[in-house]
Amino acid sequence: EIVMTQSRLSLSVTPGESASISCRSSQSLLHNNGNNYLSWYLQKPGRSPQLLIYLGSTRASGVPDRLSGRGSGTDFTLNINRVEAEDVGIYYCMQALQTAWTFGQGTKVEIK
Amino acid sequence: QVQLVESGGGVVQPGGSLRLSCEASGFNFSNYGMHWVRQAPVQGLEWVALMSYDGSSTYYSDSVKGRFTISRDNYKNTVYLQMNSLRIEDTAVYSCAKDGGYLGGFFDYWGPGTMVTVSS
Numbered sequence: 554e555i556v557m558t559q560s561r562l563s564l565s566v567t568p569g570e571s572a573s574i575s576c577r578s579s580q581s582l583l584h585n586n587g588n589n590y591l592s593w594y595l596q597k598p599g600r601s602p603q604l605l606i607y608l609g610s611t612r613a614s615g616v617p618d619r620l621s622g623r624g625s626g627t628d629f630t631l632n633i634n635r636v637e638a639e640d641v642g643i644y645y646c647m648q649a650l651q652t653a654w655t656f657g658q659g660t661k662v663e664i665k
Numbered sequence: 666q667v668q669l670v671e672s673g674g675g676v677v678q679p680g681g682s683l684r685l686s687c688e689a690s691g692f693n694f695s696n697y698g699m700h701w702v703r704q705a706p707v708q709g710l711e712w713v714a715l716m717s718y719d720g721s722s723t724y725y726s727d728s729v730k731g732r733f734t735i736s737r738d739n740y741k742n743t744v745y746l747q748m749n750s751l752r753i754e755d756t757a758v759y760s761c762a763k764d765g766g767y768l769g770g771f772f773d774y775w776g777p778g779t780m781v782t783v784s785s
Contacts, residue, residue, distance in 0.1 A: 554727075592771035594710075601760055601778060602710065607771035645710055649770035652724045654700075654712035 555580050555648050559657035566636045567665045574631040574660045576646035581626045582609075590650040593622055593631045596659075597642040605644075606631065638664055667691040667774045669761050674779030677751055681783070685746040687761030687776055695719070695739040698764035700772060701746045703757035703781075711757075715764070716744060729755075751783045 556579040566572045574593075582589045589609035594602040604613040606622035609629060619634045633640055641664055646657040673685040687699070701713040714735040715724045723735055734747040744761055758780050762772035 588770070590770040594772075596710075601775040602772075603775070604765075604771055604773050607765060607773075608768065613771075613773065647710075647712075647771070652715065653726060654715075656710040656712070659709050 554653050555582075555651055555655050557646055557648055557655050557657040559644075559646060559660045561660050562658065563661040563663065565663045565665050566633075566640075568637060569635055572633045572636055572640075572662060574633075574644050574646075574662070576624075576629045576631070576657050578627045578629075578648055580650070582629075582648050582650045583626050584650060589625050589629070590648060591622075591624070591629050592647050592649065594645045594647065595640075595642050596645065600642075602645065633662075636662075636664070640664075667763065669763065669774055669776030671759065671761055671776045671779040674759065674781045676782045676784060678785055679751060679753055679783055681751050682747070682749045683751065683781060685748065685759055685779060685781070687744045687746075689742045689744070689761075689763070692763070694742040697766055699735075699737060699744040700762045700764060701735060701744075701759055702762050702772070702775070703755075703759045704778070705754075705757040708757075713759070714746065718764075748781070751781075753783050755781060756783045757781060 558577045593606040596602040610622045643659040668690045716735045732750045737744040758778035760778035763774040765771040
């Protein structure tokens with residue numbers, strides 16, 4: 554099983570500032586087709602998770618360009634520019650290289 | 666628009682069974698794999714099972730293998746999760762999620778979930 558680790562469990566951000574959330578996998582998520590099978594989700598309070606980023610860096614439909622994903626192999630980052638109140642919630646990374654999909658523990662983002 | 670609606674949750678004793686359903690709409694259901702994901706109270710997300718678009722392939726997490734069975738009815742646009750030999754640690758909100766398709770590797774829509782409580 555690929556273990557996903559999000560080093561920070563919580564993050565407090567001032568509106569308008571930037572935030573970065575990191576995610577590390579125990580094995581490389583780079584497939585030989587050139588894609589990284591890493592996605593990011595946001596679970597807003599009381600809601601189901603919503604897809605933000607897939608294949609490491611591709612924004613899902615409707616996701617603002619303030620959010621961006623980067624990284625390859627075992628180290629990935631979700632960047633949020635100009636944080637807004639609507640960005641609060643828990644962010645999860647997930648690997649899909651192996652069929653036993655696994656999630657990180659989640660990083661809770663709060664607004665100061 | 667895509668909608669996923671789960672049902673069938675409830676309270677069950679350890680060792681008991683439940684069958685969850687997830688009815689889908691707003692997309693061509695028979696073209697996509699469907700997953701079940703669960704979230705225990707105040708816990709993170711755990712992938713549970715996947716059935717391929719045509720039902721030919723199934724995958725399970727080690728924690729449920731041999732106890733849970735995923736199935737689907739492409740005429741009813743519904744995916745099911747039969748849960749047997751339930752344990753206290755199976756208590757969670759169970760959500761179905763649509764696979765991203767040929768690009769693979771992500772869940773692009775999730776249902777709100779149905780609560781399963783295993784308790785004596």
